[in-house]
Amino acid sequence: MAHIDLGVDETRFPGITGPMKFRSETAKPLNELAEVLLRAPHSMPAGERELIAAYVSGLNDCDFCCNSHSAFAAAQLDEGLPLVQRVRADLDTAPIPDKLKALLRIAGAVQRSGREVTAEMVDAARAQGATDVEIHDTVLIAAAFCMFNRYVDGLATFAPEGPEGYYVESARRIVEHGYTESL
Template sequence: MAHIELGLDETSLPGITGLLRFRPETAGPLSALAEVLLRGPHPLSAGERELIAAYVSGLNECSFCRDSHSAFAAEQLDEGMALVDQVRADLDSAPVSEKLRALLRIAGAVWESGRKVTPELVERARAHGATDVEVHDTVLIAAAFCMYNRYVDGLGTVVPADPGAYVEAGRRIVERGYLDLA
């Protein structure tokens, strides 16, 4: 049960979805930010951006966001959940491009502290072909997911017991996006 009374059936609206329904005034901007960062036109695929969100959520140990964004990434990556699991388990040996690995390292640095993003990390990403937009948005996705993770866990939201719930939610997100949540 959430730390506050959401006035709804929390099991049918777990994690951030119940919080968005509880406070529609904040739901719009939060959902719009996720939509732009994770689904808008971008040089990184939607699956790669979801992988960044899943990676940071895993570092934050936010079960709901980790599992949901892992499912959303898997739905949009050819290699599916196997790749997501490999990245989350061992970034160094995961079969991703060096550019994506460098961007995920930047995301991990943001997770620790924005000040941990060094010129060397950015230069490594650039050396592997990352653009300024990709570096910018990686930092913003990582920072936003630190916020989203703390929002979800800070209010003690319900986490689905059935892992299949994330798969179905992934299909909905791919089909309709984040604005449908608000």
């Protein structure tokens, strides 16, 4: 049970969806931010951007966000959930491009503290072909998901058991309709 009465059935509106129903005026800009960061046209595929969100959420132990964005990433990556799980289990041996590994290392540093991102990390990402926009957006996705994770867990919202069921259906809606139309 959430720490506050969100005015919704938490099993129907788990995780971030309950607080967003509770305060629609804050939900709108948060959903718009997620839409821009994770789905807008970009040099990085949406699945990779969702993978960054899932990775950071996993590091933050936010079950709802980790399961949600793992499912969203899996739905948009050819290798699906097994790849997402491999990345989350061991980034160094995961079968992903070196550029994405470098960006995920930056995201992991942001998760600990923005000050942990070093010039060497940025140089390593650039050496693998990352653009300044990709580096910028990786940092912003990681920072935003630290906020989203704390929002969800700080209110002690309900998280369905994962990674199947609710999360797969939610992924279908997000991939089809996006963040601004899905809630």
